[in-house]
Each structure stands twice: as structure tokens, then as C-alpha cells.
Amino acid sequence: ARVAVLISGTGSNMAALLYASRREDCPYEIVLVASNNPEAPGLNLAAAEGVAIWSHSHKGLTRLAFDELLDEALHDHDVEFVALAGYMRLLSPDFVESWGGRTLNIHPSLLPKYKGLHTHQAALAAGDTVAGCSVHEVTAELDAGPVLAQAEVAILPGDTPETLAARVLIAEHQLYAPTLAAFVGRDRSPDYLVAKVRKVAI
Ligand code: GRF
Numbered sequence: 001a002r003v004a005v006l007i008s009g010t011g012s013n014m015a016a017l018l019y020a021s022r023r024e025d026c027p028y029e030i031v032l033v034a035s036n037n038p039e040a041p042g043l044n045l046a047a048a049e050g051v052a053i054w055s056h057s058h059k060g061l062t063r064l065a066f067d068e069l070l071d072e073a074l075h076d077h078d079v080e081f082v083a084l085a086g087y088m089r090l091l092s093p094d095f096v097e098s099w100g101g102r103t104l105n106i107h108p109s110l111l112p113k114y115k116g117l118h119t120h121q122a123a124l125a126a127g128d129t130v131a132g133c134s135v136h137e138v139t140a141e142l143d144a145g146p147v148l149a150q151a152e153v154a155i156l157p158g159d160t161p162e163t164l165a166a167r168v169l170i171a172e173h174q175l176y177a178p179t180l181a182a183f184v185g186r187d188r189s190p191d192y193l194v195a196k197v198r199k200v201a202i
Pocket of ligand 1: 011
């Protein structure tokens with residue numbers, strides 16, 4: 001299956017998806033890495049790895065206008081599925097209309113807890129002992145689509161948002177590729193179960 005990965009920055013999740021796609025049994029290939037940030041470092045890595053890239057600044061554009069440009073780039077590359085990976089833009093309802101059901105996102109919390117930004121800060125402030133990440137289907141509402149898989153990560157005494165984020169990121173890198181592979185490979189039946197929550201020994 002032909003997958004586009006959308007990034008806004010480092011692209012470490014994109015890299016994890018890309019390297020996993022090199023396995024011969026992987027049912028997806030990354031055919032495009034696209035960004036709303038022409039300076040996103042992940043674009044350089046994708047290009048160096050021989051993957052087509054596309055970027056356009058969203059500044060000065062309406063959400064819809066940007067998403068129309070993005071949609072065109074996706075069609076130009078015959079993309080079938082979209083994986084958001086550190087993509088920091090809300091998708092327009094029109095985009096979700098045409099790509100919903102074929103778009104995943106990875107979010108650094110155990111949804112439905114802590115939607116939106118600053119998830120690690122919130123988990124620490126709440127005194128949680130467990131954090132984690134979730135792969136979910138993208139819908140028009142931010143971080144609210146059906147959760148496909150989650151990984152738990154212990155919170156350690158003395159953790160800061162930065163130390164926790166770094167640990168959760170490792171779990172993200174491990175969780176996203178198999179979940180995307182299962183998603184593109186499934187028989188498209190709507191009734192798939194949420195993958196068991198897996199403890200990731202970090
Ligand atoms: C990270 O905070 C990650 O938790 C979230 O997006 C941010 C950047 O990820 N998914 P990446 O390194 O650009 O993939």
C-alpha cells in the first residue's frame with residue numbers, strides 16, 4: 001500500500017516508519033513525505049533516503065487552501081493512506097472528508113487522556129505513574145478518532161516533561177509501524193479491536 005507521511009519537524013516517527021518499510025514483509029511503502037514546514041529537518045532525511053518530498057508553508061493560507069495543495073500532492077503520488085507523524089496542523093473537514101478512514105496519527109498520551117499539546121506536562125501534573133502513546137484514526141475532531149493501538153511507558157520519580165517525552169518517543173517508534181502495517185493490510189472491516197495495551201519495557 002502507498003503511504004504518505006506528514007511531518008512538521010524532526011520526523012523521527014517518519015524515520016521509524018520508513019526503516020520498518022524496508023522489511024520485505026512490510027505491506028506498505030512510503031511514497032511521499034510531506035510537510036507544512038519547508039524547513040522540517042525530516043524532509044532532508046526523507047530525500048537522502050530516496051523518498052519523494054513535498055512541502056509548502058501553511059502561513060498566509062487558509063486551512064482549506066493549504067489542504068487543497070496537500071491533497072493535490074497526495075493524488076500526484078497516487079497515495080492510498082496517510083500517516084501523520086509529528087504533524088502539527090489540524091486537518092480541514094474537507095480533507096478529513098476525502099482522507100478520513102485512510103489516515104492515522106500517533107499521539108503521545110494514552111488517549112482519551114490528554115488530547116492536544118503538552119501531554120507529558122499534564123500527566124506529570126496529574127501525578128500519573130504511567131504514560132504512553134496511542135495510534136488512532138484521524139477524524140475531524142482533534143485526537144478523538146478510534147484508537148487502534150497503545151503502548152504504556154512508566155513514569156519515573158524525577159521525570160520532567162523532556163525526560164518523559166524522550167522515553168515515550170521510543171515507544172512511539174516501536175508502536176507506529178506495526179499498527180500502520182495492520183491498518184493498511186486489514187480487510188477494511190470497520191469492526192477491528194483496539195490492539196491490546198502493551199507494556200513497553202523502556
Ligand atoms: C513528538 O512529540 C511526538 O510525541 C509527536 O510528535 C512530536 C515530534 O515527533 N508524535 P517526530 O520526531 O517529528 O516524529
